[in-house]
Amino acid sequence: MTEVNFTVDSSGARYAGDEKKPLLWVLREDLGQTQTKFGCGAGLCGACSVYVDDKLVRSCVLPISTVQNKVVRTISGLDDELGQRLKAAWERFEVAQCGYCQPGFILASHRLLSQTPPGQSLKWESISNLCRCATYERMRRAIEAVHAERPSP
Numbered sequence: 476m477t478e479v480n481f482t483v484d485s486s487g488a489r490y491a492g493d494e495k496k497p498l499l500w501v502l503r504e505d506l507g508q509t510q511t512k513f514g515c516g517a518g519l520c521g522a523c524s525v526y527v528d529d530k531l532v533r534s535c536v537l538p539i540s541t542v543q544n545k546v547v548r549t550i551s552g553l554d555d556e557l558g559q560r561l562k563a564a565w566e567r568f569e570v571a572q573c574g575y576c577q578p579g580f581i582l583a584s585h586r587l588l589s590q591t592p593p594g595q596s597l598k599w600e601s602i603s604n605l606c607r608c609a610t611y612e613r614m615r616r617a618i619e620a621v622h623a624e625r626p627s628p
């Protein structure tokens with residue numbers, strides 16, 4: 476039995492149990508945070524993506540013991556200006572179909588835009604998430620719109 480103290484979207488969280496339990500299942504089962512989704516469970520699809528501190532991770536393969544004293548940010552806590560712009564663009568372009576993969580995609584898009592200064596080309600290959608509804612084209616348009624709207628430094 477291990478005890479892990481961490482933060483989820485500005486709230487303190489505590490877990491006591493198996494140190495190898497994936498962060499995804501601690502979020503969903505122990506903390507009731509079901510906005511982070513289970514897709515493949517093997518680190519492949521990106522549905523379970525969250526930030527841990529400033530690093531985007533696939534929480535289905537991340538043991539809970541690794542987030543001790545760290546800050547986990549889910550789609551619910553993605554409320555900085557870029558996160559708000561992305562969520563608004565997702566609505567504007569009616570990106571979601573079933574919606575299941577979308578939290579992970581928005582987080583991956585947030586990381587892509589965070590790493591791309593305004594005016595520079597987007598490295599699409601950095602997003603390897605999967606969408607079974609094939610909403611890729613609408614996602615691309617939403618991301619490009621947010622990128623184009625960003626003020627130059």
Ligand code: FES
Pocket residue numbers: 512513514515516517518519520521522523524533534535536
């Ligand atoms: S559920 Fe984690 S990568 Fe697919």
Ligand code: FES
Pocket residue numbers: 571572573574575576577605606607608609610
């Ligand atoms: S919108 Fe349905 S899986 Fe992506």
